[in-house]
Amino acid sequence: MPSPMEIYKLLPKTNCGKCGEKTCMSFAFKLLNGEKRLEECEPLFSPKFEVSRKKLEEMLAIVEKAKETGLIVNEDLCTGCANCVVSCPVHVEKDPYNAAMGRGIEMEEPILRIENGVVRVINLSLCRRYGKERTLCVICRENCPTDAISFVEEA
């Protein structure tokens, strides 16, 4: 996962403001959060910055996969231990006799569920990181021993 500084270093660093942001650093942060797209940086598409642009496209490919809450699940690293499913506070509240107790989750449309041996994102609208009252909950990530779960802004 790239950091905002790594992205910034590849931007034109002219603070031209054409993207709508006051500084290139601010643009770098928003690129990572998925709020801005590379195409909004006009100077980057001049031949002078072609190498940098290509590097940025590669770096940001992973961000494209991020969900609305910034959640990224790397299924290749997941072993299906279900620590994330069982420790999720929303699951604990909504499925107290199954997921909360360590059994397979049975609530309709959970946030995460173990399918075919790995965790799958099912319904992010229930995630505490989503919506107006959102909080920066990182419990699923904290309890993943293989780093299969990460969040965009923590890069």
Place this chain on the structure above:
Amino acid sequence: MGVVCTACSCLCDDIVIKDGKIYHACRKGCMLLTGEREKTRVEGGEADVEKAVERARELLKKPLILGLDNVCCEAQKAALKLAEETGAALVDHSLLSGGELIMFARELGREIEFEKFRDEGYLSFYWGANPHNSLPRHLSRFTYYPRSGKRQRGYEEDRFLVVADVRRSETAKIAEKSKSGLFLKVEKDGELVDSLLKAAEGKAGKYVEAARVLKEIEKAEVNAIFGGSGLYWGLRDLTKLGELVEKLDISFVPLTSKANMRGFAELMMKKAGSLCYDFGEGREIGLEDLPAVFESCKSVLVVGADPMRTFPHSLVEKLAGKDVIIVNSLKSVTSRVIDVEVVIATELSSFSGGRMIRSDGVEVEISSQPSSQPESLRDAEVLEMLR
């Protein structure tokens, strides 16, 4: 009741198979449930079971019966009878991993059922074990994460995790990251035992964290050490560990990854008085006897195992040139690499049903399930046919 996964000794009974998807099983469980199935073969060509059994019976002379930790108690019982009748040596994985800890736990009598620990347990102490690999759902189903019974406030307040290991395993990473966890990187397990015993007497040992472990133990009545094979190989002599468990007044549960190693150990202790036994020679088999046992057998019957993957090379190389018969559900490295005379395909225990004993000593009934291979026989049925 869902399908029971027999990939490890968690024996998870909440697995759902629906519309081509497997729900709640870990990656290890999925590998088992969806693994490539064996086909009954005689000398490389596909054959029916009757022909395969007939050929196998011809070959079973002073055999070594190997494996058995992943099949049901019924199959283990049938293998024992077959061993008695043919004078076979009966060997599972317990001498290499887990067996001594099972014996230790049985003698100590301080085991606790996983469900009771889930409902009441506070401190779970994984010692020489990395359940993230061996029993992937152990923490989420039974120890650290569940909110159940008297433990409703979640892992940060109502549980404490201690991991003692020589390396920073995945389970150790959880303990290291958590506020309610502690990772002890241990060089010599004996020194940690000493430190904990000293801490119990108010003295300081090599591991200063021992005092914190004891402080956490005092917070609740139900605490347990879950000992993995690393603990046995680190200590060899478990006497002081027994003293420690008694002194701290906590439970001890052996963590064996093989689904029914406990069942086999219980059966063998009852019938033969030891974990592995040579019925031809009429004597107990110890770890040091394994090379001679592998060398001297004329044929090998592998039941529900993959010795090329799970036994040391120094042992399995001795099987070269012997008549090898495999009774198994899934294709294995052994059946691919070794020149196998007979393969008899059986149904997975998760679908055929039977009984298994979890590593905490609890018997789990596996109900039979609709299968994609309804024509396959159970392991126990095939072993009965071989008698």
